[in-house]
Amino acid sequence: MSDNRIIEKRQLADEVCEIRVEAPLIARERQPGQFVILQLDGEFGERIPLTIADADPDAGWILLVFQTVGHTTHRLAALQEGDRIAHLLGPLGTPTHIERFGSVVCVGGGIGVAPLHPIAKAMKAAGNRVTVVVGARTRDLIVMEEPMRAIADEFVLCTDDGSAGRKGLVTEPLAEICARAPKPDLAVAIGPPIMMKFCAETTRPFAVPTVVSLNTIMVDGTGMCGGCRVTVGGRTRFVCVDGPEFDGHQVDFDNMMQRLNAYKDHEQAAHERCHLDEAIARKERDHERQA
Amino acid sequence: MNDKPEPSPEDNRRLLDTLLPRKDELKARERIAIPAQPMPAQPARERVRNMSEVALGYAHDQARLEALRCLQCKNAPCVKGCPVAIDIPAFVKAIADGDTADAIAIIKRNSLLPAICGRVCPQETQCQLDCTVGKSLKDVELSVSIGRLERFAADWERESGRMLPPEVKPETGRKVAVIGSGPASLTVAADVRREGHAVTLFEAFHKPGGVMMYGIPEFRLPKAIVQLEIDTLKAMGVRIVTDYVVGRTRKLKDLLERDGFDAVFVGTGAGLPKFMNIEGENLVGVFSANEYLTRSNLMRAYDEGAADTPIRRGRHVAVLGGGNVAMDAARTAVRLGADEVHLIYRRTEKEMPARIEEVAHAKEEGIRFHLLRNVKRILGDETGRVVSVECLKYELGPPDDSGRRRPVEIPNSEYVLPMDTVVVAIGNDSNPLIPQTTPEMETNRWGNIVVNENNRTSMPGVYAGGDIVLGAATVILAMGQGRQAAAAINEQLREETKS
Numbered sequence: 069m070s071d072n073r074i075i076e077k078r079q080l081a082d083e084v085c086e087i088r089v090e091a092p093l094i095a096r097e098r099q100p101g102q103f104v105i106l107q108l109d110g111e112f113g114e115r116i117p118l119t120i121a122d123a124d125p126d127a128g129w130i131l132l133v134f135q136t137v138g139h140t141t142h143r144l145a146a147l148q149e150g151d152r153i154a155h156l157l158g159p160l161g162t163p164t165h166i167e168r169f170g171s172v173v174c175v176g177g178g179i180g181v182a183p184l185h186p187i188a189k190a191m192k193a194a195g196n197r198v199t200v201v202v203g204a205r206t207r208d209l210i211v212m213e214e215p216m217r218a219i220a221d222e223f224v225l226c227t228d229d230g231s232a233g234r235k236g237l238v239t240e241p242l243a244e245i246c247a248r249a250p251k252p253d254l255a256v257a258i259g260p261p262i263m264m265k266f267c268a269e270t271t272r273p274f275a276v277p278t279v280v281s282l283n284t285i286m287v288d289g290t291g292m293c294g295g296c297r298v299t300v301g302g303r304t305r306f307v308c309v310d311g312p313e314f315d316g317h318q319v320d321f322d323n324m325m326q327r328l329n330a331y332k333d334h335e336q337a338a339h340e341r342c343h344l345d346e347a348i349a350r351k352e353r354d355h356e357r358q359a
Numbered sequence: 360m361n362d363k364p365e366p367s368p369e370d371n372r373r374l375l376d377t378l379l380p381r382k383d384e385l386k387a388r389e390r391i392a393i394p395a396q397p398m399p400a401q402p403a404r405e406r407v408r409n410m411s412e413v414a415l416g417y418a419h420d421q422a423r424l425e426a427l428r429c430l431q432c433k434n435a436p437c438v439k440g441c442p443v444a445i446d447i448p449a450f451v452k453a454i455a456d457g458d459t460a461d462a463i464a465i466i467k468r469n470s471l472l473p474a475i476c477g478r479v480c481p482q483e484t485q486c487q488l489d490c491t492v493g494k495s496l497k498d499v500e501l502s503v504s505i506g507r508l509e510r511f512a513a514d515w516e517r518e519s520g521r522m523l524p525p526e527v528k529p530e531t532g533r534k535v536a537v538i539g540s541g542p543a544s545l546t547v548a549a550d551v552r553r554e555g556h557a558v559t560l561f562e563a564f565h566k567p568g569g570v571m572m573y574g575i576p577e578f579r580l581p582k583a584i585v586q587l588e589i590d591t592l593k594a595m596g597v598r599i600v601t602d603y604v605v606g607r608t609r610k611l612k613d614l615l616e617r618d619g620f621d622a623v624f625v626g627t628g629a630g631l632p633k634f635m636n637i638e639g640e641n642l643v644g645v646f647s648a649n650e651y652l653t654r655s656n657l658m659r660a661y662d663e664g665a666a667d668t669p670i671r672r673g674r675h676v677a678v679l680g681g682g683n684v685a686m687d688a689a690r691t692a693v694r695l696g697a698d699e700v701h702l703i704y705r706r707t708e709k710e711m712p713a714r715i716e717e718v719a720h721a722k723e724e725g726i727r728f729h730l731l732r733n734v735k736r737i738l739g740d741e742t743g744r745v746v747s748v749e750c751l752k753y754e755l756g757p758p759d760d761s762g763r764r765r766p767v768e769i770p771n772s773e774y775v776l777p778m779d780t781v782v783v784a785i786g787n788d789s790n791p792l793i794p795q796t797t798p799e800m801e802t803n804r805w806g807n808i809v810v811n812e813n814n815r816t817s818m819p820g821v822y823a824g825g826d827i828v829l830g831a832a833t834v835i836l837a838m839g840q841g842r843q844a845a846a847a848i849n850e851q852l853r854e855e856t857k858s
Contacts, residue, residue, distance in 0.1 A: 111659070114658065156602060294649060326643050
């Protein structure tokens with residue numbers, strides 16, 4: 069319906085991009101926890117899910133943050149302000165359950181901070197005391213630190229290498245927060261699957277209910293293909309319609325991580341091809357400049 | 360399917376020349392004696408290496424010979440078997456008379472999508488089931504090939520370039536939303552638009568066409584044919600909006616209350632794949648048929664160089680199920696280069712819901728049928744990838760409620776088949792998105808939308824039809840429902856305009 073035009077584009081970190089996209093219908097309906105599916109070419113392009121990091125229903129835009137991991141995200145990163153995204157579908161998925169729980173700890177790892185942002189914002193607006201833990205491998209990979217600081221009643225930053233904040237994994241401050249009295253009423257953890265798995269393991273002994281948001285492989289995003297299915301509490305659930313959020317203590321993360329790797333060879337090849345293409349393009353540009 | 364050498368075009372011409380002068384005086388005996396015309400097809404060894412259509416369509420003389428087999432029965436059992444009651448004897452006679460233009464005009468009085476239905480309808484359980492010719496030859500496969508003749512007439516019209524969009528009455532200023540773009544929705548869009556109402560069609564995918572685009576493969580239903588039907592709707596002035604999922608992008612209620620639509624038709628289909636709930640079903644390499652076929656058909660993953668979407672090119676593929684979708688998945692696996700494709704089905708070939716032609720084509724393409732077998736569990740390696748399936752043998756027991764003999768498992772009959780890919784094709788449940796986001800609308804316990812005899816739902820101004828009402832059914836039944844719903848919508852708008 070709309071143009072899906074990129075209004076603004078920013079490089080947040082090495083291989084991490086943020087784009088503000090004109091999408092008034094999606095901006096109007098979207099709620100925290102929901103995602104879109106985008107496709108750059110209606111004939112041969114692939115459909116990829118991306119979580120909505122923020123939106124403004126009045127101005128009619130949504131914010132998408134993505135890491136360049138495969139062919140489509142590389143092509144997306146190459147688009148410029150004013151360019152259009154050929155196909156954009158959403159908002160998809162069941163919205164986050166927001167209510168006044170009391171105190172909520174929000175843990176974001178790497179690019180997972182982006183989808184966590186609207187949830188933390190809504191939790192705060194609902195009257196919760198919000199503690200935010202943001203983690204990244206290294207300083208350059210931290211995304212959306214400022215908006216998260218602005219929301220948080222308490223903010224903890226950590227990096228694996230100690231280049232910013234405290235040195236260590238997000239599970240360390242999370243364990244400390246859970247050990248406090250009173251313990252948090254809810255934990256929300258979004259990030260790489262392995263991080264979510266260990267966050268769930270960290271909160272389990274404290275019996276702190278833990279919500280995780282899963283980003284699995286999907287084609288349609290409307291319940292039709294079942295490619296996104298995960299095992300939760302021994303039952304098969306679809307991330308696109310039943311999720312993307314589930315009880316982290318019930319998710320079979322090992323199975324989910326195996327399924328995420330189903331096309332790893334294909335993705336790896338695409339990634340290498342993209343970097344090769346970029347290198348060739350750079351070389352060609354250099355040659356042209358010299359000529 | 361046919362072991363006998365096929366008659367040459369010259370043989371057919373000679374036979375036709377002897378019959379045509381007396382075409383209206385031929386005795387029933389003489390008509391029945393005309394050989395049933397086989398469908399020309401790509402040879403199996405060639406077609407397994409391409410995605411192009413398998414059945415090539417009758418040549419002109421063949422169509423006339425086949426049409427001359429029709430006895431023009433007064434009681435027309437064929438019409439009773441057709442869900443949309445096409446005047447079959449009349450259109451078949453028009454083909455026999457050489458008036459193909461008349462034939463297609465007769466078909467189109469009742470069917471909107473003849474090129475599609477001629478290809479994918481299960482004729483042997485519908486119009487051809489009670490054909491007198493088939494009955495007297497004691498073989499339903501020897502009935503008059505009504506479906507092939509329907510396809511012949513529709514293809515003739517398309518190729519002649521004389522296909523005109525149906526006439527549209529002057530604009531009424533009324534607005535109708537159609538949700539989904541499969542066969543039920545396309546029918547509603549056309550029938551409602553013809554009355555001069557503005558129609559907007561909403562599709563969640565990036566391309567309209569529904570199951571005809573994402574589900575049924577190119578080799579059985581060329582996408583260009585579906586596209587042409589969609590182009591016809593556009594030419595009629597139907598507005599098509601893709602990337603729009605009603606229930607999420609907009610609530611159904613808002614379409615009526617805020618966006619000014621006077622009526623809404625829900626034709627969202629049976630898009631929620633069923634799984635078997637067995638061990639190993641979530642291993643890497645296990646797919647729903649929906650996913651497998653969508654990757655190949657809609658996302659064009661078979662075109663490895665051009666498409667971004669990957670698809671698993673398994674070497675040993677098991678397909679579980681016995682319907683058309685199972686055949687489509689198995690035959691797709693063959694074309695994607697599998698060494699072996701195994702179709703595993705719980706009952707016998709007689710009970711298979713797939714069209715006879717698809718079963719025959721699948722066998723010709725080397726698919727191995729394991730009948731009275733079922734997969735008990737799927738086994739994987741330490742990385743979570745499929746390595747084999749454990750099967751269990753069955754025998755037929757006493758008939759169940761549906762009258763089919765119930766398969767009963769044989770204890771301790773387990774055995775293991777090595778596989779790297781498993782496609783589950785045991786059917787679909789109705790898509791929950793609209794019912795979930797539209798609490799006002801009544802559904803039954805299977806999630807199907809409840810409608811009255813006019814396809815009206817419990818929500819005023821909202822109609823539904825096709826698989827979302829019927830459960831997984833066929834293109835023609837969906838189309839029939841679409842016709843009914845469109846008539847009711849047109850009636851509602853007419854009444855409202857009067858008052």
